[in-house]
Amino acid sequence: MTAGLGGRLALVTGAGRGIGAAVVTALVEEGARVVATDLAADGVEALAGRYGDRVTARPLDVTDATAVRTLVDEVEDGLGPLDIAVNIAGILRPSDVVDLTDEDWAATFAVNTTGVFHVSRAAARHMAGRGSGCVVTVASNAAGVPRAGLSAYAASKAAAVMFTKCLGLELAGRGVRCNTVSPGSTLxxxxxxxxxxxxxxxxxxxxxxxxxxxxxxxxxxxxxAEPADIADAVVFLASDRARHITMHDLYVDGGATLRA
Known part of the structure; x- marks a missing residue:
C-alpha cells in the first residue's frame, strides 16, 4: 500500500543531503511535488536535476523570518496550495556545557528551534485558512533522553517537539495535523x-x-538507521493513512532510548 500523495505539494527544509534528501526522494516517489530548500544550493539543485519539474530547488535560510514568509507566499501563489511542510534543517555543535560558547548555543536554537517556528508559522497561516494540511518536524531522540556533549542540540530539539505539539493542538480544529519524527543515530x-x-x-x-x-x-x-528509514516515517505522517494522528512524537531509533 502506498502513501498516495499524488497531487500534493510539499515544502522540505534542509533538503540538500542526508535525511532531507531522502525525504524529498520518498515524497516524489509517492507522487508529490516538492519545493526542496537548503542554505546551500548545490544539494537541492542536484535533486531538481534528477526529478525535473517534480522538484523545485530554492535556497533558504530558516533563521530569516522574512525570507521564509516570502518563499512560502511565493510557493502558494506560483505552485499551488501547500499541503505538507517538513522541518528538517538542523545543525549540531557538540560541546560540554562548561565549554559551550554563547555563539554555538544561539546558532543551534536559531536553526533547530526558531527555524521550525518560522517555517511552521508561515505554512500554518495558509493551511489553517483552507482547513487542511500537515506539518512534520524531524527532531531527535536526544530530545527525550539526556546526552553528554549534546546539551544545546538536545534542548533545541526538545523545544521543537513541544512547539510542534502546541501548534498541533491549536490547529486541530482547523483540520491541520502536526507531528514530529524523532530519529536516533542515522547514517x-x-x-x-x-x-x-x-x-x-x-x-x-x-x-x-x-x-x-x-x-x-x-x-x-x-x-x-538509514536516512530512508526516517523518510518513510515522515511520508506516513504526511499521508492520509495518518489522518487521525496529530501531536504525536514518533521515535525511529531501533529502540535505543527504551522510551525512557
Whole structure:
C-alpha cells in the first residue's frame, strides 16, 4: 500500500543531503511535488536535476523570518496550495556545557528551534485558512533522553517537539495535523561528524553496542538507521493513512532510548 500523495505539494527544509534528501526522494516517489530548500544550493539543485519539474530547488535560510514568509507566499501563489511542510534543517555543535560558547548555543536554537517556528508559522497561516494540511518536524531522540556533549542540540530539539505539539493542538480544529519524527543515530554526515577519525566500522559498532561510560544505551535492533528509514516515517505522517494522528512524537531509533 502506498502513501498516495499524488497531487500534493510539499515544502522540505534542509533538503540538500542526508535525511532531507531522502525525504524529498520518498515524497516524489509517492507522487508529490516538492519545493526542496537548503542554505546551500548545490544539494537541492542536484535533486531538481534528477526529478525535473517534480522538484523545485530554492535556497533558504530558516533563521530569516522574512525570507521564509516570502518563499512560502511565493510557493502558494506560483505552485499551488501547500499541503505538507517538513522541518528538517538542523545543525549540531557538540560541546560540554562548561565549554559551550554563547555563539554555538544561539546558532543551534536559531536553526533547530526558531527555524521550525518560522517555517511552521508561515505554512500554518495558509493551511489553517483552507482547513487542511500537515506539518512534520524531524527532531531527535536526544530530545527525550539526556546526552553528554549534546546539551544545546538536545534542548533545541526538545523545544521543537513541544512547539510542534502546541501548534498541533491549536490547529486541530482547523483540520491541520502536526507531528514530529524523532530519529536516533542515522547514517548521515552529522552522525559521522561525531565519530573520531579512523575506523568507521568500529565507531558504528560502538553506537550499536552502547557506551556505559557515556551513559548511552545501544540499539536493540542492532543497526544504525538509514536516512530512508526516517523518510518513510515522515511520508506516513504526511499521508492520509495518518489522518487521525496529530501531536504525536514518533521515535525511529531501533529502540535505543527504551522510551525512557
Amino acid at each position: 548521515t554526515d552529522m552522525q559521522r561528524a561525531l565519530w573520531p577519525d579512523g575506523d568507521e566500522t568500529a565507531a558504528a559498532r560502538r553506537v550499536i553496542d552502547g557506551d556505559p561510560a557515556a551513559y548511552r544505551t545501544g540499539i536493540p535492533l542492532g543497526r544504525i
